[in-house]
Amino acid sequence: MTGLAKNVWVSPDLPGFDAILDSLPDPVLLLEAQGAILWCNTAANRAFEQVDPSLPVSAIFPRLTQSLPAVTAPVHLQLESGHQKFEATLTRLDANFIILTARAPQSTSLTRDDVDELTGAAKRNALMRAIDGELAGARQFAVHCIDLDRFKVINDTLGHGVGDLLLQKVADRLKSACRAGDMVARLGGDEFVILQRDVPSSEEAERLSARIVDLVGRTYVLSGHTINIGASVGVALREERQQARDLLRDADLALYEAKRAGKGRFRVFEPDMQVSLRERRELEIDLRRALALRQFRLNYQPFVELEGNNIRGFEALLRWQHPVRGNVPPLDFIPMAEETGLIVKIGEWVLRTACEAAVSWPENLTIAVNVSPLQFKSDNLLDTVEATLKETGLAANRLELEITESALLDDTENVLATLHALRGLGVKISMDDFGTGYSSLSYLQKFPFDKIKIDRSFVVGESSDSQAILKAVAGLGSSLGIAITAEGVETSDQLEHIRSQNCTHVQGYFTGRPMNDAAVADLLQSQMRKNTNA
Amino acid sequence: MPDALYQLVYYSRNHIAGDQAAFTANVENILAASRRNNVRDGITGALLFNNGCFAQVLEGPLGVVEAAFERIQQDERHGEVSLLALSPIETRSFPNWAMGYVGSSAAQAASFSAIGQGSGFDLSLLGSEEIHRILRDLAVEEESAAA
Ligand SMILES: Cc1cc2nc3c(=O)[nH]c(=O)nc-3n(C[C@H](O)[C@H](O)[C@H](O)COP(=O)(O)O)c2cc1C
Numbered sequence: 001m002t003g004l005a006k007n008v009w010v011s012p013d014l015p016g017f018d019a020i021l022d023s024l025p026d027p028v029l030l031l032e033a034q035g036a037i038l039w040c041n042t043a044a045n046r047a048f049e050q051v052d053p054s055l056p057v058s059a060i061f062p063r064l065t066q067s068l069p070a071v072t073a074p075v076h077l078q079l080e081s082g083h084q085k086f087e088a089t090l091t092r093l094d095a096n097f098i099i100l101t102a103r104a105p106q107s108t109s110l111t112r113d114d115v116d117e118l119t120g121a122a123k124r125n126a127l128m129r130a131i132d133g134e135l136a137g138a139r140q141f142a143v144h145c146i147d148l149d150r151f152k153v154i155n156d157t158l159g160h161g162v163g164d165l166l167l168q169k170v171a172d173r174l175k176s177a178c179r180a181g182d183m184v185a186r187l188g189g190d191e192f193v194i195l196q197r198d199v200p201s202s203e204e205a206e207r208l209s210a211r212i213v214d215l216v217g218r219t220y221v222l223s224g225h226t227i228n229i230g231a232s233v234g235v236a237l238r239e240e241r242q243q244a245r246d247l248l249r250d251a252d253l254a255l256y257e258a259k260r261a262g263k264g265r266f267r268v269f270e271p272d273m274q275v276s277l278r279e280r281r282e283l284e285i286d287l288r289r290a291l292a293l294r295q296f297r298l299n300y301q302p303f304v305e306l307e308g309n310n311i312r313g314f315e316a317l318l319r320w321q322h323p324v325r326g327n328v329p330p331l332d333f334i335p336m337a338e339e340t341g342l343i344v345k346i347g348e349w350v351l352r353t354a355c356e357a358a359v360s361w362p363e364n365l366t367i368a369v370n371v372s373p374l375q376f377k378s379d380n381l382l383d384t385v386e387a388t389l390k391e392t393g394l395a396a397n398r399l400e401l402e403i404t405e406s407a408l409l410d411d412t413e414n415v416l417a418t419l420h421a422l423r424g425l426g427v428k429i430s431m432d433d434f435g436t437g438y439s440s441l442s443y444l445q446k447f448p449f450d451k452i453k454i455d456r457s458f459v460v461g462e463s464s465d466s467q468a469i470l471k472a473v474a475g476l477g478s479s480l481g482i483a484i485t486a487e488g489v490e491t492s493d494q495l496e497h498i499r500s501q502n503c504t505h506v507q508g509y510f511t512g513r514p515m516n517d518a519a520v521a522d523l524l525q526s527q528m529r530k531n532t533n534a
Numbered sequence: 535m536p537d538a539l540y541q542l543v544y545y546s547r548n549h550i551a552g553d554q555a556a557f558t559a560n561v562e563n564i565l566a567a568s569r570r571n572n573v574r575d576g577i578t579g580a581l582l583f584n585n586g587c588f589a590q591v592l593e594g595p596l597g598v599v600e601a602a603f604e605r606i607q608q609d610e611r612h613g614e615v616s617l618l619a620l621s622p623i624e625t626r627s628f629p630n631w632a633m634g635y636v637g638s639s640a641a642q643a644a645s646f647s648a649i650g651q652g653s654g655f656d657l658s659l660l661g662s663e664e665i666h667r668i669l670r671d672l673a674v675e676e677e678s679a680a681a
Contacts, residue, residue, distance in 0.1 A: 169604060176608045218607045219617045221542065221600045226620055 027086075029100040031057055035068045038097070047102070048081055057100065061088070071098055078180050085180035116186045118164055119171035127185035130195050131244035141197050142205035142237045145251040146174070146212060148190040149230035149263045153410055158225060165222050166229070173218075177211045193248070202237055202268060209233045209266035217264060232258040233266035253277060283336055286322060291342075291349060295321055298353050299514035302523070303368070303485055303507035306499055311527060313366035313400065315507065316354035317514050318346070334372075344378045347371065351384065355392040355399065357517050361524060368400040370432065373407040376415050386425060396426030402453065404432045408443050419447055430485075435469060444480070452477055456488020456508070459498065474502035539626065540596045542603055543619040543662040545589040546612040560611055561635070568633035577602055578626050580634035580669040588612055589665045593626050618662035627670050636669060 018041075021028050027044035029037055029051070035058065040051045048060045058065050061079040068090075075090045079102070086102040093099055114126035122130070134141045148170065155163035167190065174184045174192060183195040194212070199205050216231035234255025241247050250269040256277075258267040267273075290296060300314035320328040337343040351369055358367035375381050389396050401422060408415055419429055430451035431443065435458055444452075454473055458466040470486070477484035486498045489508030498506055515523070550560045561583065572578065577594035590606075592599050607615055628634060 172604070173608060214613065215608065218615055220607075221603050221617070221620060223600075224540070224596055224620065226617055 027102040029057065029060075029102075031068070031098040031100055033069060033096055033098060035064065044102075047084075061086075068098060087180045119168050119186050121171045121174075121192065122183050122185040124185065124187050127183060127187075127193055127195060128244050130183050131247065134195065134197060134238070135242065135244065139197070140199045140238050141195065142199045142202075142208070142235055143247050143251045144194040144196060144205070144209055144212065144266075145234045145248070145255040146192040146194065146216070147232045147255055147259065148192075148216070149232055149259075151190040151229055154227055154229060156411070158227075162222055162225060162227075166220060166227060169220055169222070170216055170229075170231075173215045174212065177208060177215050193251075199237065205235050205237055206266070206268060209235050209268075213264060213266050230264035232263050234258050234269065235266060236269040280336065283333065284340055286325070287320075287333055287336055287340070287342055290320060290322070291345060295323075296346070296349065297321060297516065298350065298357070299516055300357070300367075300520050301507060301514040302512035303505050304511045305505055306503060311365065311512070311523075312505065313368060313398075314358075314361075314520065315368040315402070316350060316357075316370075318350055318370075338372055338374050341374065341378075343372045343374045347375045348384055348388075351388050352392065355388055355394040357520070358398060359392055359394050361520075362528075363395070363398070365524075366398045366400050366428070367394075368402055368430065370402045371407070373404070373409075376403075376407050376418055377411070382418055382421050382425075385422060385427060389425070389427075397428065400428040400430055400451070402430050402432040405434075405436075405443055408446065412446070416447055430483075434473065444476075444482075449482055451483040451485060451505075453485040453487050453507070454503070459486045459488050459494060459508075460490065471501055477504070478502040537595045537597070539593065539623050540599050541591060541593040541619065541621055541623045541627070541666075542599050542617070543589070543591050543665055544603075544615055544617045545587050545665065546615040548583070548586050548588060548611070549613050550611050564609075564611065565633060565635055571602065571605075572632040575602065578628045578631050578633075580628050580631055580636060582636045582665070582669055589669070591628065591666055591669050593623060593628065618665065627666065634669075 022042040024041060025043055027047045028041045029044055030039040032038050035056045037051060037053055037055050037057055037060075039053065044051055051060065057068075060081050063079060064077075071090045071092050073092075077088045077090065079086045079088045088100055088102045091099045091101075110122060110126050114123055115121070116123050131143065151163070151166070154166060167186075170190075170192070171184060171186065174194060178184060178194060178196070181197040183197075185193045185195070187193055194208070196205060196208055212233050213231050217229070220227040220229070232255060234251045234253065234257065236247050236251040236254060238247065241250075250273075253273045254267040254269040257273055258265050261267065297319040299317045299319055301317060302311045302314050304310065305312045318330055318334075320330075320333055322328055334343070337346055354367050354369050358365065361367075371381070385399070385401075388394075389399065403419075423429060428450040429447070430453060431449045432453050433455045434452045435455045452473065454470060458470045458473070461467070461470075474484050474486075476482075483504045484502065485505040485507055486501075486503045487507050489495050489498060489506045489510045491510060494508075495506060495510055512523075548557075550557050565581070568581070572594075575594060575598040577592055577598055579590060579592040579594075582589040592602060594602075
């Protein structure tokens with residue numbers, strides 16, 4: 001190199017240095033040691049609004065202030081000018097001069113069609129091109145798939161105008177978390193992807209993911225509204241992968257795991273995730289067939305009125321008997337049923353089967369049926385209940401629907417309207433698992449429930465806290481005129497304790513295990529005999 | 535509506551690492567940027583630092599207050615920003631302060647410790663009204679001391 005350079009110096013008809021530097025696509029600035037701009041090339045003039053010789057370089061890059069004299073070896077920096085980011089290199093020429101070269105990030109090679117108008121983020125095609133470009137190179141990089149938690153609720157309640165503003169701010173925050181060379185893309189709705197270039201280790205990728213979760217999750221103030229959303233992030237590193245598609249799929253899988261783990265967090269892809277995905281797929285396939293193959297059963301657990309010790313009804317409990325899996329506990333398949341929406345069809349079957357069973361019982365007995373929050377969202381719950389009562393001939397006041405607090409969390413207005421309409425049919429409404437949610441008490445204000453079922457943890461709990469809560473809720477119920485069922489009573493001591501509080505009903509192993517319909521018939525028979533004998 | 539006067543109150547946790555000198559340099563930098571931007575935007579208010587927490591009152595037209603808050607939210611020098619209040623106001627409480635800082639002078643430190651020490655004073659335990667009141671009282675003191 002030095003040899004060549006020396007030869008070049010002597011040739012007489014070479015272009016001037018200005019011409020050479022002006023032909024470069026990237027900005028070059030010559031600085032005096034204290035930071036005053038002495039000279040710049042054409043690209044710099046184009047890139048920065050005003051480059052006046054004698055201005056300090058901090059007029060262009062506000063962050064470059066005192067640190068210049070310290071530059072000895074070349075320094076690489078991420079700088080911003082206006083709202084554009086640059087990768088800059090500072091090189092000392094000698095005691096008096098410093099050269100600053102700046103490179104706009106690669107993403108500036110986007111055309112208008114590549115950019116999402118609303119947020120200024122890249123669109124899918126541009127992202128795929130950029131990932132392919134990285135795959136063609138040798139460097140490590142990472143892909144982060146980002147989903148906004150609760151965005152839909154904001155959009156639905158505050159309107160699209162606010163939703164759009166929010167997306168813009170989210171995109172801004174994502175850009176501010178990224179380095180100059182990274183790319184922020186929006187794939188539609190509230191789905192964002194970040195291509196993080198030049199990632200030497202997975203810690204680097206995790207740092208960005210964590211920063212995204214933190215930054216996007218901070219409160220927004222928009223048009224006078226205070227808005228809180230969260231971000232879930234799944235990240236996959238390039239590693240051995242050859243295809244943009246595979247990388248996005250794996251990042252997406254990690255995102256799915258992040259959301260399953262409770263949202264507002266990130267997960268790095270691990271091969272195990274594919275295994276658990278396959279297991280879930282198989283579960284889903286089996287679950288989709290279960291109704292048609294008649295693998296569901298209902299069991300019925302009696303609840304007893306404390307005054308008089310009489311059975312007042314049964315709660316229908318769903319059981320899945322799979323020929324290979326055996327008895328699948330509800331906790332293992334209900335979440336999947338909700339995720340896939342299958343719960344709506346399953347719920348209809350439960351309702352119908354339970355009502356058919358109850359018709360054959362004495363008329364003073366009620367049947368309690370659990371309703372999933374998803375069934376409220378499906379819009380036709382009211383029609384389904386009305387039709388089922390009509391077709392089975394069960395009197396509406398013998399049906400009790402149990403809902404959990406989570407049904408009231410989202411879209412509260414619509415859910416309340418449906419509850420009132422159901423009540424209008426004569427159906428009873430009870431609140432299940434009371435005390436396990438965040439704000440059970442506030443929901444009691446919103447709807448006049450017929451019954452509260454206190455979660456078993458307060459019934460079997462011996463701590464003074466659970467005792468106090470049990471007592472308070474029972475007291476509340478009796479003063480509001482709401483029936484109170486204590487769940488999970490297993491021993492006679494617990495039963496005696498419950499009696500001493502203001503609970504009206506109990507349900508638990510001690511007063512009756514879940515049983516099939518034949519056992520229900522037997523139990524009712526023996527009760528009748530006992531009553532006639534007495 | 536974007537022009538209606540609003541007041542925003544929040545507190546946050548300091549993330550500036552390093553010694554007292556690093557902290558002072560960063561706070562000076564924050565205050566310089568704040569004063570420059572806030573004068574331009576018509577924002578007034580006060581910033582308080584104590585016990586590892588910042589608390590700030592921003593007041594001005596809604597649009598610019600929102601924009602300033604968004605910049606502040608993205609600042610890595612603090613975190614766990616808790617918004618305590620965002621409400622329309624009739625008049626400003628800090629009309630003369632582009633961004634007053636409480637926590638620097640000896641006098642402030644003294645009056646602060648008077649409020650604080652014994653009671654285990656923690657900004658994060660205060661409501662927006664209390665933060666607002668403390669900042670206003672200290673600002674008034676500061677102004678009368680300067681006069
Ligand atoms: C606790 C704290 C309070 C701040 N207060 C303000 C403020 O009142 N006004 C402001 O413009 N910037 C404030 N900032 C700084 C912003 O986060 C951001 O760095 C600055 O607005 C950028 O300004 P510039 O683009 O002019 O450099 C604050 C930062 C912190 C950490």
